[in-house]
Amino acid sequence: MAPLLQVENLRVAYASARGALLPALAGVNLALSPGEILGVLGESGSGKSTLAAALLNLLPPNGVIQSGSVVFENKNLLRASPRELQSIRGARLSSIFQEPSLALHPTLRVSQQVSDILAAHSSLTRAALREKTVDVLASTFGSEAPRIARSYPHELSGGQRQRVLIAQAIACQPALLIADEPTASLDPATQREILQLFRQIRDQLGLAILFITHNPLLLNAFADRILVLYAGRVIEIGPTEQILASPQHPYTAALLHSLPLSLIAAANAQTSRAGNISSAERALRLPVIPGEPPDLSLAVPGCRFEPRCSDKMSICTTAEPELISIGQSHSASCFKYSATR
Amino acid sequence: MTATSQPLLRVANLTKRYSVRKPFAARLEFIALQNVCLEIRARTTLALVGSSGSGKSTLALCIAALERPTSGSVFFNEQELTTLPENQLRQIRPQIQLVFQDPARSLNPRWSALDLLAEPLLIQNRLTAAEREKKVLQLLDLVALPRNSANKPAHQFSGGQKQRLAIARALALQPQLLILDEALSALDCSIQAQIANLLLDLQSQLSLTYLFITHDLAMAAYLADQVAVMHRGQLIESGAPQQVFRDPQHEATRALLTGAPPFAPNPQTPALVNA
Numbered sequence: 256m257a258p259l260l261q262v263e264n265l266r267v268a269y270a271s272a273r274g275a276l277l278p279a280l281a282g283v284n285l286a287l288s289p290g291e292i293l294g295v296l297g298e299s300g301s302g303k304s305t306l307a308a309a310l311l312n313l314l315p316p317n318g319v320i321q322s323g324s325v326v327f328e329n330k331n332l333l334r335a336s337p338r339e340l341q342s343i344r345g346a347r348l349s350s351i352f353q354e355p356s357l358a359l360h361p362t363l364r365v366s367q368q369v370s371d372i373l374a375a376h377s378s379l380t381r382a383a384l385r386e387k388t389v390d391v392l393a394s395t396f397g398s399e400a401p402r403i404a405r406s407y408p409h410e411l412s413g414g415q416r417q418r419v420l421i422a423q424a425i426a427c428q429p430a431l432l433i434a435d436e437p438t439a440s441l442d443p444a445t446q447r448e449i450l451q452l453f454r455q456i457r458d459q460l461g462l463a464i465l466f467i468t469h470n471p472l473l474l475n476a477f478a479d480r481i482l483v484l485y486a487g488r489v490i491e492i493g494p495t496e497q498i499l500a501s502p503q504h505p506y507t508a509a510l511l512h513s514l515p516l517s518l519i520a521a522a523n524a525q526t527s528r529a530g531n532i533s534s535a536e537r538a539l540r541l542p543v544i545p546g547e548p549p550d551l552s553l554a555v556p557g558c559r560f561e562p563r564c565s566d567k568m569s570i571c572t573t574a575e576p577e578l579i580s581i582g583q584s585h586s587a588s589c590f591k592y593s594a595t596r
Numbered sequence: 597m598t599a600t601s602q603p604l605l606r607v608a609n610l611t612k613r614y615s616v617r618k619p620f621a622a623r624l625e626f627i628a629l630q631n632v633c634l635e636i637r638a639r640t641t642l643a644l645v646g647s648s649g650s651g652k653s654t655l656a657l658c659i660a661a662l663e664r665p666t667s668g669s670v671f672f673n674e675q676e677l678t679t680l681p682e683n684q685l686r687q688i689r690p691q692i693q694l695v696f697q698d699p700a701r702s703l704n705p706r707w708s709a710l711d712l713l714a715e716p717l718l719i720q721n722r723l724t725a726a727e728r729e730k731k732v733l734q735l736l737d738l739v740a741l742p743r744n745s746a747n748k749p750a751h752q753f754s755g756g757q758k759q760r761l762a763i764a765r766a767l768a769l770q771p772q773l774l775i776l777d778e779a780l781s782a783l784d785c786s787i788q789a790q791i792a793n794l795l796l797d798l799q800s801q802l803s804l805t806y807l808f809i810t811h812d813l814a815m816a817a818y819l820a821d822q823v824a825v826m827h828r829g830q831l832i833e834s835g836a837p838q839q840v841f842r843d844p845q846h847e848a849t850r851a852l853l854t855g856a857p858p859f860a861p862n863p864q865t866p867a868l869v870n871a
Contacts (some may be wrong), residue, residue, distance in 0.1 A: 297784060298784035298785070298787075299754075299755055299784050317796075361699075412648075441648075442647045442648040442811050443647075443811050443812075443813075443852065444647055444851055444852060445647075445648070469784050469785065470785065471785065509786070510785055510786055513785060513786050513789035514785060514814065515789075515792070515812075515814040515815050515817065515818035515819075516787070518812045540793055540796065541789040541793055541794045541818070542788045542789070543786065543789045543793060544786040544789075544790075547754055547756065547757075550753075590731065
């Protein structure tokens, strides 16, 4: 299948007030098939939100695209004119961001805010617009749709507001939805509901989803593939089950093991108890990744994870590793794998 | 963390009602807390879990005497707080400190670490300037921030470092009880683990008692000796983490558990590290 979205060698930097360029993305490559859910996993400063903004060609004014291409449905979005972008964004390519209360207009009814999107991308009559709006809201709210349509955002819960944003995003039947931390402000039960809704609209509409998060737990049983970003680089990419069960890059492995669940799993494996942690086990500490994410303004010759890595070798300080295939559709950028080959 | 210690905090039949007034409608009563009873023994951790709007933060505010409850009592070291006049409360307040979710919002970004950490000492008017500065440096050591960062403004610290600052500030007056209201939720996973370990280290070092409010059940199981589950203003279940999570008695607890995606990385690599 031809990829729906193909990103090649994308480099983005931000200009600082003094004119220096701070690199945010350093040569990102990725391809997304129609109907696929790709989870982009990264911590603060890894470049995940820059990636979302660059794909939409919506970087802030000091953002500079240094090289690369973003080809969506055979069109390079980085070369498209503002008019072309306007017709693509919100229609074929839509987006959802983190804070649902900031993304909605506080004094307009939900129905108005959904029908505005439909009106911007089609030439429906008012009656047809009204009908379509209710249809779209029904796909995220079911039988509650008419009541929600009459509501104002402040009358809705966080989860309901996020459902309104999803309705807006799918109103024009896009081929790709970019969701940047869409569930970060919700509680776990609501998060789960929203993830189920994403799966459901993917199955019904066949749209692809690029789902950006810092929480690996959300991607389990949700994403088809996971891409791990660190310091603006893709350091590992592969099928979700493989990445979560047997991460290959030292960063991914350390990140997953720093979750308290890993301690519970280890305690279970040791005592074969289907329970939690006893106070003796709690005297133990979570295995943490030492240090902080790297300062991207400093040019370093070696691997960006090397200072925090527990598996480092001498080559890691002198050269930067490239993505190496380590199995079927699974790649990692680490010299551990080039040495054995 | 021995089981023989005294209850440091005892909450009895705590009820908090807010009256809500909508335009053109009758006054409504919103029951944020209803007959909540709980106990935290000294030097232990109680994790308070529950979905959004279940009353967790209202309970924390009542315990910290930042909200007056409608009825019921809060005993701190066997002293009733809810009826205490403000001038006497002021002497107790240093004993109960809070750390909130978003350190970027709870610290003035333009203040230096030194000013931020010295402010509680200044308000309680305990020390000379030189003593204060010495104490601030000790606080920085305590939360593993470099001493030479004392003069940096708060906005130049990373998210994890800011939360370390917020914890150091809460510890400045040597409290007995620390209320951690979603104190890890805004941080990246790898930083969460660092701060969680720091909290455990500080607890044993300083004999602290924690009330840890969270959505994250795995973190609750890791940090807490006791778990209490809240649902619509009521405390519906409590007990040891393994008991509550393995054998939930209440429907709402089960709903919380299914909200947590069941997943664990392969424990092939050594996941346990000695303190």
